[in-house]
Amino acid sequence: MRTYKLKMNPLKYAFGVSAGNFLDFLVHHKGIEVDANKAKAILGARPPANKKELQSFLGKVNFLRRFIANLAKKTLAFSHLVKIKSDHEFKWEVCHQEAFDLLKKYLTNPPVLMPPMAGKPLKLYISASDLSIGCLLAQENDMGREQAIYYVSRKLNDETRYNSVEKLYLALYFAAIKLRHYLLPTEVFMIAQTDVIKYMLSKPILRGRQGKWILALIEYCLKYMPQKALKGQALADFLVEHPSTSVDLDLYEVNLVESEPWKLMFDGSKTDEGVGAGIVLIVPNKQMYQFAYQLKAQHVQSCNQAEYEALIIGLELAIEFRIRSLQVFGHSQLVIKQVLGEFKCVSGALEEYLTEVKWLTSFFDHITFTHRFRLENNEANEIAQAASELKIHKGAQKRVIRIQKRNFSALKNRCKNFLPILTLDVTEEDWRFPLIKYLSNPSEKSSRQVRFQALNYVIMGDDLFRKAHDGLTLLCIGKLDQMKAMVEAHEGICGAHQASDKMRWLINRGWAMDLIGQIFLASSKTHSYLLVWFTPTYHVNQGTVFNGDEIKEFAKEYGIQILNSSPYYAQANGQAEATNKIVKNTLEKMTEDNPRDWHNLLSEVLWAYRNSKRNSTGTTPHELVYGHDVVLL
Structure with missing residues (x-):
């Protein structure tokens, strides 16, 4: 200080003190306490007589929010009073007085918080109720007792429609964002009703808010610890202050034992305006989930194909929900009877759909198919018609239906039957081993690279799949099976000889036609050569050279199916x-x-x-x- 000629005001600085007031908080060897003057301003406050006084009171309480457990729930009764307009009457009722007295009672003996100690793991308690979420960050002190570090909570707005597990995951995401500087440098044990991290990672497709949440959490070292494994006053106090909604294990747990089957109603609609699919899932407790999808018209050529599309989407959703017992209802007699084997499928286009449905049914322990009349299947029928942009008659009940767009067919690029049956009996040398180990138990310690890569993979049944950008799942194979796939791709006179990128595309997506243009070789008779090899099905672009009448007649004569698509080379x-x-x-x-x-x-x-x-x-x-x-x- 003398070197740089600095001076300090002795009234503002103190050295060698054991306790003091810092940033309006009392700091000493036991931890951080609420300043008596701040608490006195709240304890001595009178019941607000108008909106301005209420806002002033809540501002004082909000200054001490890190000391108050589940503050969002404690101040929930004041929400509508804060939002009233100036021309409305400010009415203080009994419920407001009870919440007012509860806050004052809590601050008569506020908790003593401790600063986090480096080198020790943290414990993050999360809880979610119908209207609020809350979290507690704690750590063991030098005496081996858990002590609170920070309380965070907030009110749920539109998130009240989330299911119980999504609310828990929202609480985890909210705590991670608010307490990032605490959680990032150290190991964190997450204590909750269920392992929400494993639940999210077990979903075949991460989309929307769930994908955003899990992508934001990969930088943290989080480990799940069940509540039953803990015993202590900190857990007891947290459960008292955060009475959460019980998680419906029949809906979210992976290992599910169902007493009653779920119900699935489906319907497909194809009109001149578009194609739609409606799916209704009914939980044994009569709760209903509705899904509407708008399909691409070029993927669906008939109403029966639309019905199959809706059925396949419904079965995929049921698998994603981890449903083991299912009752399926549909008004398409043709589809139901073909699935049951009572009708023979003579259409080549529908045969592929039927094969797909039978493969999906193998994921269920018990599944039944029942035909219903259209009026009995009215819920799914209305959703499908809305998704296909069909005009609803005036007498129908008006309601809001959220329609999702599906840009691919249920049969597009399926690769599940490409290789023989594979299992997850992999060794540590296998490239799949770290991914399988993390997805099987996300609580175990793993590198950030593995956690980031695992977002694109999922374990379904006994296989590891990669999530493709188009919503499909691609089977992951080991070294031995890779060699088999390469042999099958290269062997024979029709073996492919493309570069590595094209070969990978062929193995993932199937075979197509390959053509090399005109070849000019030295010939005494000035002959020209054209080299072509193809399989019974080949893909071409929209050019007239591939879709001319001569080409079509040639393909029809030799039984070759032509499929139009974008070319492999964009240029x-x-x-x-x-x-x-x-x-x-x-x-x-x-x-x-x-x-x-x-x-x-x-x-x-x-x-x-x-x-x-x-x-x-x-x-x-x-x-x-x-x-x-x-x-x-």
């Missing part, structure tokens, strides 16, 4: 040119003032293009490649 279909055109136009708009600065803005334009949703795919190019949106760290 052959003008896609590269279209992309360059968008990038060029965007770059011209950004460089109007200084055209010579285009090379500095090119990276920003490419970033914007790769992270903007395309109308044709409904997602971003980045998500198509990596399976998830960009995460800024």
Whole structure:
């Protein structure tokens, strides 16, 4: 201080003291306490007579929020009074007085908090009720007793519609965001009613808010610890202050023993306006879940195919819910009778759907199919008609239906029957071993890289699958099976000879036609050669050279099925040119003032293009490649 000629005011600084007032909190060797003057301002407050006085009181309470367990629930009674308009009457009722007295009673003996100690693990208690979520961060002190570090809580708004497990996961996400500087450097034991991390990782597809939550939590070292394994005053106090809604294990637990079967009602609708699928899942306690999907018209050619699409989507949802016993109801007599084996399937298009349905039924311990009349299946019928954009008659009951778009067919790119049956009996040398180990028990310690990679994988049955960007699951195989797949891909006169990227696409997606253009060799008779090899089914683009009458007659004569799709090489279909055109136009708009600065803005334009949703795919190019949106760290 003398070197740099610094001076301090002796009235503002103190050295060598054992206790003192710091940032309006009393800090001493036992921990951090509420300042008596701050508590006195609340304990001596009178019941508010208007909205302004209530806001002033809640502001004082909010200053001490880290000391108050489940503050959101304690102040819930004041919510509507804070929102009243100036022209409305401020009415103080009995429920408000009870909440007011409860807060004052709690602050007569507030808890003593402790600062976190480095090198010791933390314990994070989370709880969720119908209207609020709460968390407690605690740690064992030098005496071996648990002591609170921080209380956090908040009121649920639109999140009240979440199920019990989603509310718990929201509480975990909320605590991680609020207490990030506490949780990030150390190991954290999460105490809750159920292992929500394992529940989220066991879902075949992570989409929407669940994908956002689990992606944000991969940077933390979290381990689940059940409440039954703990005994102590901290747990008892937390359960008293946070009476949570019991988690419905019949709905969310992986190892499920059901006393009554679930019910699944499905219906498909195809009109000139579009194609829709309606699914209704009914829990044994009569709770109902409704799903509406709008399908691509080019994937569904008939009403029967729409019915099968709805049935397959419903069975996939039931598998995702971990349902073991299911009763299926539908008004399509053809679909139900074909599944039961009473009707013979003579249509080649429906045969693939039937095979898919029979494969999905193997995931259930008990499943039945029953035909219903349309009026008895009215719930699913209305949802399907709404999804297909059919005009509802005036007498129908008006309600809000959330319709999701499904950009792929139920049969598109299925690869489950490509290889023989595989099991998860893998050794430590197998590349799948760390992923299987983490997904089987997420509470065990693992590297951040494995936790990040595991977001794209899921264990279903006895197999490990990778989640593709289009919502499908791709089977993961070991080294021995990889060699078998490569042999099958290369052997014979029709073996493929493409580069590594094309070979991977072929193994994942199936075979197609390959054609090398005209070859000019030295010939005395000036002959030209054209090399072509293909399988009984091949894919072509929309060019007339592939869809001409001669090609169609040739394919029909030899029993070859032609499927139209985008080409493997984007430049052959003008896609590269279209992309360059968008990038060029965007770059011209950004460089109007200084055209010579285009090379500095090119990276920003490419970033914007790769992270903007395309109308044709409904997602971003980045998500198509990596399976998830960009995460800024």
